Amino acid sequence: MAAQTGRVRIGDVARRAGVSVGTVSNVLNRPQIVTEETRHLVEAAIHDLGFVPNASARQLREGASRAAGVLVLDIANPFFMEMARGIEDRLIADGLTMVLSSSDGDPERERRVLEQFAQQRLRGVLLTPSRRTVENLGVLTSQGTRVVFLDHKPRGQQFDAVVTDDAAGARTAVQHLLHLGHHRIGFINGPLALQQCRERRTGARRAIRSSSAGATLVELEIDELNAAGGEAGMHRLMDDDPEVTAVFCVNDLVALGALRYAREHQVRVPDQVSVMGYDDVTFAGELAVPLSSVRQPTYQLGWQAADLLLTPDTPRQIVFQPELVVRASTGAVPAGRRRGRTAG
Amino acid sequence: MAAQTGRVRIGDVARRAGVSVGTVSNVLNRPQIVTEETRHLVEAAIHDLGFVPNASARQLREGASRAAGVLVLDIANPFFMEMARGIEDRLIADGLTMVLSSSDGDPERERRVLEQFAQQRLRGVLLTPSRRTVENLGVLTSQGTRVVFLDHKPRGQQFDAVVTDDAAGARTAVQHLLHLGHHRIGFINGPLALQQCRERRTGARRAIRSSSAGATLVELEIDELNAAGGEAGMHRLMDDDPEVTAVFCVNDLVALGALRYAREHQVRVPDQVSVMGYDDVTFAGELAVPLSSVRQPTYQLGWQAADLLLTPDTPRQIVFQPELVVRASTGAVPAGRRRGRTAG
DNA sequence: CATCGTGCTTGAATCCTTTCAACGAGGCAA
DNA sequence: TTGCCTCGTTGAAAGGATTCAAGCACGATG
Numbered sequence: 001m002a003a004q005t006g007r008v009r010i011g012d013v014a015r016r017a018g019v020s021v022g023t024v025s026n027v028l029n030r031p032q033i034v035t036e037e038t039r040h041l042v043e044a045a046i047h048d049l050g051f052v053p054n055a056s057a058r059q060l061r062e063g064a065s066r067a068a069g070v071l072v073l074d075i076a077n078p079f080f081m082e083m084a085r086g087i088e089d090r091l092i093a094d095g096l097t098m099v100l101s102s103s104d105g106d107p108e109r110e111r112r113v114l115e116q117f118a119q120q121r122l123r124g125v126l127l128t129p130s131r132r133t134v135e136n137l138g139v140l141t142s143q144g145t146r147v148v149f150l151d152h153k154p155r156g157q158q159f160d161a162v163v164t165d166d167a168a169g170a171r172t173a174v175q176h177l178l179h180l181g182h183h184r185i186g187f188i189n190g191p192l193a194l195q196q197c198r199e200r201r202t203g204a205r206r207a208i209r210s211s212s213a214g215a216t217l218v219e220l221e222i223d224e225l226n227a228a229g230g231e232a233g234m235h236r237l238m239d240d241d242p243e244v245t246a247v248f249c250v251n252d253l254v255a256l257g258a259l260r261y262a263r264e265h266q267v268r269v270p271d272q273v274s275v276m277g278y279d280d281v282t283f284a285g286e287l288a289v290p291l292s293s294v295r296q297p298t299y300q301l302g303w304q305a306a307d308l309l310l311t312p313d314t315p316r317q318i319v320f321q322p323e324l325v326v327r328a329s330t331g332a333v334p335a336g337r338r339r340g341r342t343a344g
Numbered sequence: 345m346a347a348q349t350g351r352v353r354i355g356d357v358a359r360r361a362g363v364s365v366g367t368v369s370n371v372l373n374r375p376q377i378v379t380e381e382t383r384h385l386v387e388a389a390i391h392d393l394g395f396v397p398n399a400s401a402r403q404l405r406e407g408a409s410r411a412a413g414v415l416v417l418d419i420a421n422p423f424f425m426e427m428a429r430g431i432e433d434r435l436i437a438d439g440l441t442m443v444l445s446s447s448d449g450d451p452e453r454e455r456r457v458l459e460q461f462a463q464q465r466l467r468g469v470l471l472t473p474s475r476r477t478v479e480n481l482g483v484l485t486s487q488g489t490r491v492v493f494l495d496h497k498p499r500g501q502q503f504d505a506v507v508t509d510d511a512a513g514a515r516t517a518v519q520h521l522l523h524l525g526h527h528r529i530g531f532i533n534g535p536l537a538l539q540q541c542r543e544r545r546t547g548a549r550r551a552i553r554s555s556s557a558g559a560t561l562v563e564l565e566i567d568e569l570n571a572a573g574g575e576a577g578m579h580r581l582m583d584d585d586p587e588v589t590a591v592f593c594v595n596d597l598v599a600l601g602a603l604r605y606a607r608e609h610q611v612r613v614p615d616q617v618s619v620m621g622y623d624d625v626t627f628a629g630e631l632a633v634p635l636s637s638v639r640q641p642t643y644q645l646g647w648q649a650a651d652l653l654l655t656p657d658t659p660r661q662i663v664f665q666p667e668l669v670v671r672a673s674t675g676a677v678p679a680g681r682r683r684g685r686t687a688g
Numbered sequence: 689c690a691t692c693g694t695g696c697t698t699g700a701a702t703c704c705t706t707t708c709a710a711c712g713a714g715g716c717a718a
Numbered sequence: 719t720t721g722c723c724t725c726g727t728t729g730a731a732a733g734g735a736t737t738c739a740a741g742c743a744c745g746a747t748g
Contacts, residue, residue, distance in 0.1 A: 020728045050486040055463040057704035059400035060733050076425045097460055100444045116441055119399040142394040256630055283627050286600055364698045369736055401734035404703050
């Protein structure tokens with residue numbers, strides 16, 4: 001490649017190879033219809049000049065870009081990144097790129113990102129919704145951009161979606177705690193603006209309601225779905241309601257924080273308090289107290305969602321079932337707290 | 345916003361507002377030079393028609409996109425995502441978007457991504473290099489795209505870079521183990537194609553060489569920088585060299601795997617073997633055996649790198665110093681193994 | 689009343705690639 | 719030799735926003 005700094009256009013390549021621009025374009029996009037000889041000529045010219053096609057011009061002409069957008073709630077959460085991996089692998093198979101962004105659960109930020117996506121005329125958008133997502137969606141749909149919901153979907157709407165049954169997962173989690181004999185259960189939940197938080201609440205409540213012995217769910221809402229939030233939540237919970245013997249955390253990062261609080265305040269898990277997470281991230285099994293959790297087929301979820309985006313005539317909604325993973329962080333109710341045996 | 349499905353162009357807006365396309369463009373890009381009255385007129389038309397500017401057309405004309413590219417080694421590693429957060433926050437301040445991609449340490453994949461970046465005429469690219477990065481860089485530099493190296497830089501080259509002194513970090517880590525009395529130290533390293541792996545090896549070796557009592561570094565290379573790799577590496581190490589009393593892992597995910605292996609094979613940490621990580625990711629302190637590690641100012645690293653990209657006349661290279669974090673996974677040499685006391 | 693200035697608006701030119709109807713060359717059949 | 723086909727190549731048009739020199743209107747000044 002010659003030391004070529006200036007802008008090299010397709011016309012320069014054509015001139016150098018002694019062919020027309022149309023032919024160069026053909027070499028780039030439909031090499032099979034070009035004579036081998038011509039092709040070599042053009043390829044040599046491209047190489048010599050260091051030509052790199054201008055994606056903007058191509059997109060402008062083609063009307064759509066060769067990328068799909070992905071908007072997740074939290075880029076630092078390994079759960080979403082595992083999902084992104086599944087998405088990217090599927091996209092690459094069709095020669096598409098992934099544009100990844102994070103809303104941090106902030107509707108305004110979400111709006112900005114979706115606006116960007118719309119301006120880019122992406123081939124499609126995959127997103128994990130927050131409460132106001134549907135309003136923000138207008139910019140995309142008005143451009144005819146396909147949208148697939150990831151992990152959750154807006155209630156009662158007919159969008160394409162690949163989801164796990166969060167209500168069922170949360171229900172299973174709380175049922176697990178009930179089976180262990182707990183009857184006063186804390187629930188450290190995130191902002192209810194998030195679909196997943198609402199769904200998981202629904203499931204948790206459902207489990208409580210259908211328990212034969214009357215049990216209580218002590219609900220709590222934290223601002224940020226991370227370890228710091230979990231720590232703060234556990235703090236409030238332990239202070240406000242010392243009767244709680246088990247805590248269900250809305251995800252594993254939050255549970256991580258809850259466990260941290262317990263360790264630092266000499267609350268033994270699970271002897272004094274059981275703790276349950278959600279998502280079953282990589283390190284859940286490796287913690288000081290291996291964390292009981294609810295597993296989702298994360299990679300599959302992403303892969304399927306991308307697949308749905310690329311093959312429009314498949315079924316519209318795919319639901320995965322989550323799976324309970326029991327480890328050491330959940331156990332029987334402490335002796336002194338068992339129902340009916342308090343005091344004596 | 346009217347239900348407007350077809351493609352709306354800037355000309356349509358102009359016609360509807362009764363002004364020229366130039367004026368609409370001015371409203372979009374330099375609202376301050378347009379009369380308030382005209383501006384309102386145009387904004388109303390934009391809203392009514394549901395107009396969304398076409399980014400491709402804009403970029404084509406402007407010659408560069410309003411985004412910067414970020415290429416990391418592993419999208420699933422919380423360390424890199426924390427860095428990405430720093431980058432994005434800095435970019436947003438200048439109205440830029442972040443395009444995030446992952447090379448998985450695969451030079452061929454890296455090449456493809458950089459090619460994509462080049463075609464997109466990005467405002468700049470931030471990347472964590474693998475060995476062959478410099479060769480792959482040609483496509484970018486020929487387009488005049490600014491490049492800033494992240495976390496590591498190619499040896500002996502004059503590129504813009506924001507790095508931590510990895511050699512120093514690894515040296516500190518191994519010195520810590522030496523101070524504890526270990527003299528046969530395992531080193532589970534990743535592919536030497538990765539700059540960071542080479543640097544850390546350099547530091548580790550340096551520490552060994554300058555130890556007064558002759559100590560040995562037992563080096564081992566694994567294919568993948570993740571927990572599975574760490575588990576396999578620990579396995580090989582324990583089998584091949586039972587004399588090893590301490591293991592330095594090239595990063596925390598690898599250390600996670602090493603700890604997992606130890607737990608599953610009844611190797612007590614740190615009583616029988618000390619384990620040391622690198623990066624100090626979120627959960628390092630919360631593991632079954634809290635992990636000693638080396639902390640980098642991760643978020644700052646990303647933020648500074650983006651800042652360097654955006655303000656070209658600042659110093660060319662910024663070096664952060666890493667910091668030793670001692671936790672429970674490292675301890676004194678087991679009694680029976682102490683130097684000079686073996687057997688009796 | 690004429691002239692000059694100020695400041696907003698105009699619209700043609702430009703950015704670069706893809707597409708496709710039209711063209712031309714060469715082979716084959718009549 | 720002429721006509722017809724096939725197959726590869728050509729080149730002009732299209733795609734949509736930005737830019738900037740030129741135009742215009744209106745108010746102020748001499």
